[in-house]
């Protein structure tokens with residue numbers, strides 16, 4: 103297996119806090135010779151063994167009593183020779199052992215550099231590397247489960263299957279390039295177009311699942327909007343189970359944006375409570391209103407609150423007009439239903455219309471179900487995938503290229519040109535999985551990892 107970088111890298115791989123044990127990870131060609139210099143236990147070192155001994159400084163003074171595990175290329179996380187020092191988990195101890203490792207010839211690893219090497223050495227593809235980051239940053243068990251499946255290669259094999267389908271069509275096309283005079287093919291034009299449509303649909307589903315993957319891993323932003331006193335802050339408190347926002351019967355209570363986190367079935371949500379939207383001459387409230395309009399822009403889902411126990415007012419109608427032109431999913435909520443329902447629902451042209459009482463909590467379960475459905479779009483967990491922006495971009499280009507190919511084949515253009523488009527299509531898919539990469543993209547990708555990963 104090729105070793106892409108000659109240096110030996112080292113980092114603390116465990117958390118920067120006092121703990122029972124802390125691990126220093128070291129990787130790169132020649133690292134086992136480095137170990138020999140600083141470890142009281144001398145070689146031979148066998149792969150996948152744990153050795154007891156002491157790390158000493160140049161004068162032979164003990165820096166820590168440790169256990170060292172040995173990995174030999176290519177059978178390690180990075181694919182290189184590597185070892186891990188299990189130290190006592192104090193930051194001072196860990197730092198002195200790390201400094202000793204660097205004194206002996208290693209350099210400090212950059213964030214994600216171990217995983218980058220694993221990728222460059224073919225131990226992981228790019229979608230698996232992305233999954234490693236998500237396994238670590240996931241905020242719920244559900245998100246971890248989804249990331250684990252991707253780490254095991256589920257997504258990679260799905261793309262492989264699609265690639266197989268394309269290769270079959272490419273081979274058929276090659277025959278036509280080589281034998282332009284004869285009609286050797288038993289695959290009809292309709293069948294080819296059907297197969298490409300099928301591929302395109304699969305790619306579209308993956309893209310859609312990746313959008314929802316963002317929701318599961320990064321969270322969903324909700325904005326609460328509505329005229330003063332309808333119960334926006336009450337809803338924030340109800341849904342988060344807190345007393346975070348101040349609730350009074352005085353309209354205009356909330357002036358700045360209040361933000362709070364909660365989760366539904368393992369999907370993280372942030373909810374932004376904003377100032378009630380109305381015409382106002384109060385400077386502070388005006389700024390608040392401006393911010394609430396901005397919150398609508400930032401939100402993934404807008405919760406528009408109305409007082410269901412009264413008729414719609416001019417302010418409500420203005421808000422409805424404003425929201426009608428928004429492309430975002432909007433849930434209209436008729437609050438204060440414990441006081442009876444007087445509002446005319448015909449004037450609320452929203453796909454989701456729910457009744458609620460923040461006072462009794464009635465209707466909350468339905469709201470949570472609706473939020474959960476919109477957040478994950480009904481996509482099954484087994485289909486959800488986490489892709490970064492540039493992977494999604496490549497996927498979009500692949501989807502466009504399918505469109506192009508359908509036209510190519512329908513118009514019976516020169517097979518040599520069709521071949522070029524097929525190549526472009528497989529290249530775009532290779533970018534998603536990381537068979538084709540560029541240095542900038544890898545930089546962006548691995549920078550978000552922690553040190554030592």
Ligand SMILES: Nc1nc2c(c(=O)[nH]1)N(C=O)[C@@H](CNc1ccc(C(=O)N[C@@H](CCC(=O)O)C(=O)O)cc1)CN2
Pocket residue numbers: 125173176177178179186225
């Ligand atoms: N101490 C420690 N714990 C850890 C890791 C680690 O690197 N070190 N991991 C890392 O982040 C995760 C485990 N992932 C790993 C993945 C591959 C290999 C590895 O050595 N693979 C070899 C041998 C496989 C085998 O024996 O079957 C290989 O792929 O060839 C090690 C850990 C989580 N826990």
Ligand SMILES: Nc1nc2c(ncn2[C@@H]2O[C@H](COP(=O)(O)OP(=O)(O)OP(=O)(O)O)[C@@H](O)[C@H]2O)c(=O)[nH]1
Pocket residue numbers: 328329330331332333334335336337348349350351352353354355356357376377378379437438439440441458459460461462
């Ligand atoms: N009866 C009843 N009263 C409610 C309900 N929800 C909220 N209220 C009351 O309505 C008043 C206003 O509630 P808030 O949550 O402060 O309203 P808001 O929309 O945040 O108001 P601003 O911050 O001023 O824009 C308070 O007196 C609440 O107790 C409800 O479901 N039923």
Ligand SMILES: [Mg+2]
Pocket residue numbers: 334335336347348349355356375376378
């Ligand atoms: Mg409020």
